[in-house]
Amino acid sequence: MCGIFGCISEEALEKILDGLKRLEYRGYDSVGIAIINNNEIIIRKNKGKLNEFIENLDLNNIKSNIGIGHTRWATHGAPSKENAHPHTDCSGRIAIVHNGVLENFLQLREELIKKGHKFSSKTDSEIIAHLIEDFVNSGLSFKEAIKNTFKILKGSIACAIISTMEPNKIICYRRESPLVIGISNKGVFCASDIPALLPYTKNIAVVPEDKIVILEENKVHAEDLNGEICKLEYNEIPWNLELAEKSGYPHFMIKEIFEQPRAISDTLKIPLIYIDRAIEYLENKKVYLTGSGTSYHACLFGSYLASHLLSMDMRPIISSEFIETLSLFDNSTVIAISQSGETADTLNAIRYAKSKGAKIIGITNTLGSSITNLSDVYICTQSGPEIGVAATKTFLTQLISIILLFLRFGLKKGKINEIDYNKLIDEVNNIPKITEEILKKSDKIRDIALKYSLKQNAYFLARGINLVTALEGALKLKEISYIHAEGYPAGESKHGPISLIEPGFLCVFIAPRDNTREKIIGNIMEMKARGAEIFSIITEGDEEIKEISDEYFEVPFVNYILYPILCTIPLQLFAYYTAVFKGLDPDRPRNLAKSVTVP
Ligand code: AGP
Numbered sequence: 001m002c003g004i005f006g007c008i009s010e011e012a013l014e015k016i017l018d019g020l021k022r023l024e025y026r027g028y029d030s031v032g033i034a035i036i037n038n039n040e041i042i043i044r045k046n047k048g049k050l051n052e053f054i055e056n057l058d059l060n061n062i063k064s065n066i067g068i069g070h071t072r073w074a075t076h077g078a079p080s081k082e083n084a085h086p087h088t089d090c091s092g093r094i095a096i097v098h099n100g101v102l103e104n105f106l107q108l109r110e111e112l113i114k115k116g117h118k119f120s121s122k123t124d125s126e127i128i129a130h131l132i133e134d135f136v137n138s139g140l141s142f143k144e145a146i147k148n149t150f151k152i153l154k155g156s157i158a159c160a161i162i163s164t165m166e167p168n169k170i171i172c173y174r175r176e177s178p179l180v181i182g183i184s185n186k187g188v189f190c191a192s193d194i195p196a197l198l199p200y201t202k203n204i205a206v207v208p209e210d211k212i213v214i215l216e217e218n219k220v221h222a223e224d225l226n227g228e229i230c231k232l233e234y235n236e237i238p239w240n241l242e243l244a245e246k247s248g249y250p251h252f253m254i255k256e257i258f259e260q261p262r263a264i265s266d267t268l269k270i271p272l273i274y275i276d277r278a279i280e281y282l283e284n285k286k287v288y289l290t291g292s293g294t295s296y297h298a299c300l301f302g303s304y305l306a307s308h309l310l311s312m313d314m315r316p317i318i319s320s321e322f323i324e325t326l327s328l329f330d331n332s333t334v335i336a337i338s339q340s341g342e343t344a345d346t347l348n349a350i351r352y353a354k355s356k357g358a359k360i361i362g363i364t365n366t367l368g369s370s371i372t373n374l375s376d377v378y379i380c381t382q383s384g385p386e387i388g389v390a391a392t393k394t395f396l397t398q399l400i401s402i403i404l405l406f407l408r409f410g411l412k413k414g415k416i417n418e419i420d421y422n423k424l425i426d427e428v429n430n431i432p433k434i435t436e437e438i439l440k441k442s443d444k445i446r447d448i449a450l451k452y453s454l455k456q457n458a459y460f461l462a463r464g465i466n467l468v469t470a471l472e473g474a475l476k477l478k479e480i481s482y483i484h485a486e487g488y489p490a491g492e493s494k495h496g497p498i499s500l501i502e503p504g505f506l507c508v509f510i511a512p513r514d515n516t517r518e519k520i521i522g523n524i525m526e527m528k529a530r531g532a533e534i535f536s537i538i539t540e541g542d543e544e545i546k547e548i549s550d551e552y553f554e555v556p557f558v559n560y561i562l563y564p565i566l567c568t569i570p571l572q573l574f575a576y577y578t579a580v581f582k583g584l585d586p587d588r589p590r591n592l593a594k595s596v597t598v599p
Contacts, residue, residue, distance in 0.1 A: 002072050008217050013067060016068070029074050032084045034067055035067030037062050041092060072084055089130050147227075155176075159173045170190060172213045177192075183219075243385055257392050268404070272408070289315070289334070301399050332359070337364075338364050339398070344598050365382075389594050390479060438555055472487070476574075477574065493526075524548055541554070
């Protein structure tokens, strides 16, 4: 939810600010830095976005080679200067930045207040600095004080700490929230996510669960809370810096929409060994799918696909409802989908399912994320880093991964014959080319978005597997353009939602040429008869639906299981251009953050 960056390097402040810029997608309601200069901790923090913060930064050329920074998405305590990180202890000798949620802070805070500690914020995080101070005051070394602090704190934690007691070190700790480490001849670094480190190194290690990592000039050391040394596993990250920058596009979201042909193409190259390992967990199992937001829509896609291709019932369950919904896990597998691999709701669903004996297949875009650690086997989509808060390329690659997994499973189990399998695989391999063609027509969507950008409401209606697209199209529009949008099964719309229809109400229909088309035409007519404005996503050359629509966008004819991939693209563009026409920042929609690490 929040972004952490720390470094020991020349011109640390500049690097911290650059790192925070690359992490701002994780939270942007307040920002702060702490650097050490002449054995004193200097803190600057404020409410608001990073750009304003940098403009007003009054550091009078103070130089430092060590520091930490934070960009916040508020959980405990409203966005304000006081609640912004870094937080310090009473003496100002310790500064901390934290990402996560501390569950037992209230009771600990009371105890510390009784001992005389003075708190300056309403956050849960501040307690970390005071607890460390308290342990130091009781005679422990700085490192032991940190270890004791994390032993008693409950909840999710990624934390970086500096202190004048040991001014050449940054000490980090991680539990459940993400934190990565990088080292190169440019310095040593820690951050919440890989893109922030790419300007300095591709040699990156994930901080292991429940370990502290001590960064010093040119060296990094890791150990557990009992002092046992552990080895960090560094991986050469194949992403280039360009993937984490706008590269001439005005926003990350539009860049990422246009990257989809490449992202799909790379995902199609996932080595079969990963798919085959996952298949083993599908055999003779009761299968559930779970995810949140857009990733839940991928689960829904999986459920339709399983029923159509494999004649298997796989229930999709929204992660935050998972524990409330399921109690029996006899011989079960859960396919857990999360682009970030850090969504708290999804991780909680996984932990619950595991505790009941279920096996987990993870599908994520983030190697080394919590989901890869918790899963029995995982498939890593190859989107590259996704910075825009709205999920775009990661969604399409999730769909591709599910198709690859189920097609291969179907072939192995004799549910799909070889001829059909090869035909479908040929079509899937053609998707990158088709998506390029669709993107070439983005101007048409821009014009449609301009026409409808002042609408207050919209329904996105579809039937069958295209419901996935309707739900995703509505979520995209609502989250970045703040238009009230609802995705609905078109057949269900006459059981209530239709009462809202009045002249000019926008209805977006996903109406490609498949077995849902005839009935969808009926639903379009019902809405049209009540004065709705109709915008349809159709298959090329469908004159009949063009006739009855006010606006339309054509996609090529494909096997019906692939329409959710094609039809989502114009709706991503529609949401993007609508937000831009309304003067909104599509990369940083209000109240949202890229990975939601609170339940
Ligand atoms: C998508 O545009 C949203 N930002 C959101 O619904 C997102 O898909 C959801 O929070 C799940 O994230 P995850 O895939 O990282 O688990």
